[in-house]
Amino acid sequence: GENVEQHPSTLSVQEGDSAVIKCTYSDSASNYFPWYKQELGKRPQLIIDIRSNVGEKKDQRIAVTLNKTAKHFSLHITETQPEDSAVYFCAEVYGGSQGNLIFGKGTKLSVKP
């Protein structure tokens, strides 16, 4: 069935450093890949997404890259700040579904001042 592997499960960086989180998926029909940020006790919030017809997308300090051949996509956060500390989830929409998201297990990012 559909599966999303996310690594690492925890990531600690110094303020100002970059952070990279990677996800792999199993189904080549997958066509939409969002990233959500979830602070403790709060709702998941979309921070960036990418569709299968592009390889990279950037929004200020956040970027996502997609490698369809290798079936993996990555989140890149540059110039990290303490407020970036949260759990980040990658997800995919299986190409044959009508929109339900399949999530990775999450990465707990800690940015130390």
Add this chain to the structure above:
Amino acid sequence: GAGVSQTPSNKVTEKGKYVELRCDPISGHTALYWYRQSLGQGPEFLIYFQGTGAADDSGLPNDRFFAVRPEGSVSTLKIQRTERGDSAVYLCASSLSSYGGADTQYFGPGTRLTVL
């Protein structure tokens, strides 16, 4: 405008009881999703509505779980004979439409269900 809202924010019940969880999607969003999130895990898909009909209920764990969306807006997730393993945060999300490809899903704050 108003985002997705869910009530109650917290629900504590006893094993074997019946519970209803409510979701109010963003106005005009035709697609509505229910997910369940256990501690330390990513949200897990339960059921998806397009309008009033359940387009995909393949994520419901068993027949104790049921959801409705009678007028194509508010949805209610119903759990019968609750078990301790049902304890989790139940998240609702809505999107403009699922036709022609995935739209951004906006999540509600969730209902934390605790079954004693």
